[in-house]
Amino acid sequence: MKRVKLSTLPKDTIVLVDGYSIVDTVEDILEDLENYKTKKIYTTTGYHAKFDARRILDDAIENQQENGMYEDWDESIQSDITQEDINDLQIIFDRILSRSSNIAYEADKLIEIDM
Structure with missing residues (x-):
């Protein structure tokens, strides 16, 4: 995994701490640096989640077909x-997803605390 130095990151950079369960910013880290020195x-x-309308329709039609609709019903629909x-x-679907923060974070580069 690539590494990056903490000193090179903007303060508003979103970071993940220990086990990916804590979301912080570089600014949070800098304000309590001693607490973070032993953490990854x-x-x-x-x-960002994205719903695919075509796939959702296809899945719904298949589900109905398998649960009692007549032969060739799916093709007709x-x-x-x-x-x-x-x-x-x-x-x-896009409008629904835009109403919330709708974001998850994945770990990218390990941060080296160089301060």
Whole structure:
């Protein structure tokens, strides 16, 4: 895993501390440096959830087909779905996800405390 020096990071950089369960900033680390010297700290990559309208529809149709709908029902429904329908649903899913912080952090580079 690549390393980066704490002194090179902007204060507003989001970091993960010990076991990825604590989210802090470099500024938090600097304010209580002694407390963090024995901990593993990582830079982060943010991950935003994204729903795929086409896949969600396909899964829902398959689920209904497997739970009692008549033969070829799924093909009939699929043929009725337009690209405009998919686009409209995608807009709704994106709007729902934009209402919350909708972000998770993954560890990226190990931070070397060089101060």
